[in-house]
Amino acid sequence: MKQRIPIIILLWLFTDLYFFNAIHTLTNNSNVFLAYWLADVLIAAGILFAVISLGVKHSPKLISWLMALMLLSFIPKLIGIPVLLLEDITRLFRSFPQRSAWVSQLTIVVAAIPFFGLLFGLTRGRHHYRVHRETLYFTDLPEAFDGFTLTQLSDIHAGSFTSEKGVNKGIDLANAQNSNLILFTGDLVNDKASEMDAWIPAFSKLTAPFGKYSVLGNHDYGDYIRWESPEHQQANLNQLKQVHSQIGFKLLLNEAVRIEKDGASITLIGVENWGKGGFHKYGDLLKATETVNDDQFKILMSHDPSHWEAKTLLHEKRIDLTLAGHTHGMQFGIELFGFKWSPIKYVYKQWAGLYHKKNRYLYVNRGFGFLGLKGRVGIWPEVAVITLRRK
Template sequence: MRRKFPFIPILIFALVFFCINGYAVSALTPVIPTYLLSWLWVFPAVLLALFTHSILKLSTNGQTIVFKISAHVLLVYFVSLLVFVIAELLTDGYRLILGTATYFGNGNFIYPERPLAAVYLGVLLSAVIIIAFVYGIVKGKYAYRVIRHTLYFDDLPDAFEGFKLVQISDVHAGSLKNPKAVQRGIDLINRQQADLFVFTGDLVNNKAEEIKPYIAHFSQIKAPFGQFSVLGNHDYGDYVKWDSEAVKSENLDQLKKYHAEIGFRLLLDEHVELEKKGQKITLAGIENWGLGFGERGDLEKALQGSAKNEFKILLSHDPSHWEAQVKNHPSKIHLTLAGHTHGMQFGIEAFGLKWSPVQFRYKHWAGIKKENHRFLNVNRGFGFIGFSGRVGIWPEITVIELKKK
């Protein structure tokens, strides 16, 4: 079945795009030769035309190289353009509202011209954005970071004092194109010497076969208490067309086999007990449950047979599940580990600032959250999808140490 062409969204985007572009051209007029200004109309028009044409081909050809290049260039151009326009709007707002106007009679006021320094500053900011995106596409998507948390609990069993776990999420193997870089990430995981390793979903983009080139890499991950995993929304193959439901089901069965081949114990609405020195904690995992992304998981089934107040860790791909069911569940779940958001692969986490557009969709999108004496950690993801890069939100390897309060 042919996909419906998103005519209205593209039309709205084009109108907004060219309005912003027109404002930018007017601001650049004093500092750029006329013949170059014309290219500031031609370039975005050609770029948008290529992107629109490639969308028409998606249903038959999938994501062509033209689509990938035009989408990425369009994204970088639009964001840098937007930054420039915001800088000029702030300048114009200041000179029109607070600037001193000259009155020439008959109700005519002449406001001071936009300072050229403001235009050059806008150009500089746009250049910084372009450089950041280029770095994110070339290097940033494999710039793995180790993020450490120490969490304290009143009721942690004494034997698990100092217990250390490593979490990664959202590998999206179909997007990975640099095995050497991925190996650096695997080596970094193993260097943490964790007691327990967990993976919180989205091993692939759509098809099980995507992980095959990387099975040897991820099978190197070992931890004394085991390696455990759950499924994410992309693992079910919901975002591609299949010849039949049977073929789609076979793909999921094959992906489950690949989890086992890697050495991951896949938890499907179930739990296991981790024992140390005669004491235990419960590790549960559910199938994907996410608002708008399939509510497959059954938390009650996963917890069946566990005691209400025993120490529990839950693997659940989508953080919206924690908000909807976990944080106030009658059976106390001390720590939930999620992923899914990727931090939208774009944002700012520096100098005390933490911002990403994804925050308009998810209440908690990265790092640790505590509520009702329970913790949630949202991993920023190991891989990437859609935008082939990361800017400001780097691929994450989480290390969590459990401590007795």
Template sequence: MASRLTLFLALFFVVDIYFYQAIITVTDLVSVHIAYWLIDILLISGLISILVAGRQLQRAQRWLTGLFTVLLSLAIPKLVVTPLLLIEDITRLFRGFPGRSFYVSELVLFLAVLVLLVVIFGLTRGKHFYRVHNTTLYFEDLPSSFDGFTITQISDIHVGSFTNEKQVQKGIDLANAQQSDLLLFTGDLVNHAASEMDPWISAFAQLHAPYGKYSVLGNHDYGDYIQWESQTAKIANLERLKVVHQEMGFHLLLNQATLIEKDRESIALVGVENWGKKGFQQYGDLRKATASLPTGIFKILMSHDPSHWDEVSVDQEQHVHLTLAGHTHGMQFGIELFGFKWSPIQYFYKRWAGLYQSDGKYLYVNRGFGYHGLKGRIGMWPEITVLRLKRSK
């Protein structure tokens, strides 16, 4: 965490210094120059102070998240428009390096303001700007009774971040409005503690589907990221969270499989505990979860972290037809326009949002229903996935 923050702050300073060139080109007011750097100094000093004081404290984490969100909000517009200043410098190099163009700097500042407005929308409205993503998948060996069968997937609720009951209800209603046959939740119900769900159980219990609701655990659900008074308290928290899934009407699959039956035919729904790379716990056991299943049965796997697909399930001896994951949130920041998709998370995760395929096996990574860390979503809106299974001829 500390190394990543250091890298981010170093990049922030480089971009900040470059962007400052546009500021001093447009205005020579000393008060503006001082205010520009004073804001940075206060934000970064606050971040460092909180980290030194104790990141494990819940109050410290809230302050850390808030300050980081403000810092990121200021950094994004600068980062987006800095390439324009770089292009100008390249042309200046071939023109004897004259002074900066007032009009180019003015354009840079104008565009930065526009980007800032998008960021503000993301932080205020974007966190509940729910989008439905529809995908149809074709399989030769899908049982004929399941031709046209629909699945609604949600992931990464992170209920501890929610503050607006009315806006969250919009997302719940939108999920129900899809009228899918099956509803699946792929982990990270809470940020840290099961108690975060207490005010929200009745709301999420409204989710319904005729063939049932099933869920798995995500990395945040184990309570690994806060300090507990004892190991016993941590274990009790996880046990309480498992009960919460029941109270919401979800069947929690813990390295288990169950059969979904329709017109005397069946498909297997498999759920593994969290399995991740790069320091994340590896509780998932796909071999155990599929051990009792008949060979050749059509399988849908719920596995919170998409890295599990590349590292384990795609090479599993029992063919897993479709894997559903979440975890990445699309970093809650990115660009998706006209088929183009980009987010910084793609430099950390090979599969990070949407549909992927390999050797007839599919992975769908949901962008997340909620938010965590960054108090909003910018360009990478909260997602409700609807998958329609079709039997190919």
């Protein structure tokens, strides 16, 4: 993180300097100039102080707010400066290459659009829940389960919540789907089990006639903070497992259960977190499926989507549908008219929505909560509803 900060600030400074051309073309007011530069200098200084002097682990809330302010300053200008760049190209071929006032005005208008979009996302986006629906067809789905519905939630991150009204809005939306089964794919908390204390009554309200099941995510193990001892960390994990029970979820720890309906059944498998790179690999798919028949229709809950290509698709027993989360869609991106983009796509091949390979499906939930950035921009919090159909 510390190594990236100077690069980010240099890029931000270059964008500021270039965008300033539009401001300078439209006014010579020194107060406007002072406000323009002072705001960014204070934000940059705050970020440097928080990261270098306080440390990321000791000032996460301060850094998240400062980063939000930086995005408000940086992204709109970055989107606006191509207008100036096009004008600069034409100025090379003009006899009197004076910058046009109307082009500078257009630059500011273009920058204003993402500014207000960012402002909405950072202030209201964290509870701007959206339902995403998919209907999936399978040849091996038992007839009794034709039309069976799943509501998937992921990445609650209770330690980030501050609004009881906002959280209840999402819970009510999930219940309103009236799904047969509710599945939660990990990251109930940011670090500590105690973060859920205030939210147990709210999440206990989630209901489904065929039950509620869950798995652990990378944040649930408490690996990202310093504990007094390994025993304290283990005690925290044990407490978190009890919280799953308190809110009515059956936590699957590298194990499988059968969901029965009208004399038929499907198998639900849950593995502990398995992540690529430096993430701990607690998940054991072999152990979770050792008692599962190959001819059973199988749904896997695995927090990290990288597990799908790395292990699940290669597994000796066919897994029809995998449900994951983890990426949050980076809480920043664009989803419009079928177009979907976020910087997280350069880290995870499967980062939001439905993926299909070898006649098997992966669905990556965009997440219910938020972490780091105190909001969501373009990639809204999600309640996913999947309908299973028999071909």
